[in-house]
Amino acid sequence: MLKNRVQPKTAVGVRERSDSPGIRGMSGGKALSMLSKGLTYVFMTALAVPFVFPVYWMFVTALKPLRDVFANPPQMWPTDPEWLNFLVPFQTGPFLRQFFNSTYIAATSTIGILIVGSLAGYAFARIRFRGRNLIFLAILAGMLIPAEVTIVPLYRLIDTFGWIDSHLALIVPAIFGAPVVLSIFLMRQFFLSMPIELEQAARIDGLGRWGIFRRVAIPLARAPLAALGILAFLSSWNDFLEPLVFLRSRELWTVPLALQSFIDPASGVPIWNVQSAAMTLSVAPVLIVFMFAQKQFIQGIAGTGIK
């Protein structure tokens, strides 16, 4: 849907807008257009600052001694970088454990979401059964309900299951509840567009429904599964409300909960440099993967328009 290379069909008047309107056809237009290109880059770079600079600020704050985090004028680079600050989160709390918690919760939820989502998405697209559209519509309506709406009864439900302060409270509702709905919807869209001839050929080869799903449909669905997988992993990894409500013990916390816990108990103020170190460590893996799988990230997140 999103073309990786921006196609030459600009025309939308962007360039013209940053140019003066009379440039076209002027003699010496080349130099002018170079200039306007340069100005466009300057403008785009300036616009990028509030998007990217905060990430740099996390990193550089992590390297500062606490007394310098509010230095005036603000320090763009510490006089004496304290690289050991990156170890403090691990020494003062179970940050490693929390990192592991987030990773395995996100991985488990993602695998579950992809399985449940592709099974249901396939059935809604390809198998004929009574009540199919009704069931699909009902489940789809679940997509409209933000977590904030159902958090109170969900809390009661999780409490009834005995899952308060347990990772099951995060994993099971993610796999079977609202987060999977989007996957069902998008997998159904994908399977609707899959050529039927492939299934017919597989059927002639003697494959049953399960075989067709497993050996024909799923291998063809790698691209949407990758995009959805990234989305599911990120939503779980970045989730805040549910862990905040369901988890109690520090050892069971996920990374987002840990990030807001580096507080000086006496003053109630964040220990900014340590907090920034933990933040940097938590966003670094995501950003590194993002650099390599930009297309899948953008399709995963924007393809669904969520977050």
Next chain:
Amino acid sequence: MASASADVGVADRRPRSPDKPVSSRLARIDARYGYLFVAPALIGFMVFVAVPLIGVFYFSLHDYNSLSGQFDPVGLGNYETLLPSATFRTVMRNTLVFSLGVIPGNIILGMVLALLMNQKLPAIGIFRAAYFVPAVISLVAWSLVWEHLLQTSGGVNGWLAAIGITGPAWLNDSFWSMAAVILVQVLKNVGVSAVLLLAALQDVPEEIMEASVLDGAGALQRFWLIVRPLISPTLLMVAILATINSLKAFAQIFLLTDGGPGYSTTVLGYYIYERAFKAFQLGYASTAAVILFAIILSLTLLQWWSRKRWVHVEE
């Protein structure tokens, strides 16, 4: 990119697929697979979506306090108390102000970014990635770094001071704290809007644009008269997404301002949490949640309705 409303019922309109099983016995077996494949999702939906949704309506009809253990039916009492209360009016006004900041911010800035990214320039991909960075990292990290930057003695005010401006106490001032949470929210999500709008821009047929250039349309005219109507379904979708995201805003408020100072940044999403898990008034929290649900439901229906009209205009 298709939103939920797009293709409901498409399956019905498709021609009967040629894979229709030859006998009804085979069809029955196939249908059984259908139910089997859908079962995990359906059961999960019942337990984790449908039951809690019924639950929230039910709880909203009760005086329900998780601290005292009180659980008494009060009919519509919670609604009667909550809706006219000064606090709730403030919350609704904040929600409106927040949305009115976030939605145009998202659409206008998103449109500017999309137009910029739609240029045929070397290394444009780097900029697309840059604008998308906040959408990738966690809202918690994003909010916390801005909390640091926006402290009264923080980076933003430091740089403002360098050019001779005395910055406000961003997070402790009832006006600027709202501006701050709007800014943080817009920057977090606008990259997604921009990418959606970019995809729509790239679907605008080149011939139309060329023809309009020949007809002598200026850049702004072309954007307003030709491009804008063509991408209006995407614009609408972006608007709806921004609205829902701003209505349910929670983590950024929790981390940046705790709804304060006073109630000045308490929006509906945060208010539900605050009532339920700080004040332990689950009944009021559920009532507020029902109202949030009602707002989102009406907006979605509005979207379906206007999408139909838009599609009509397109044809």
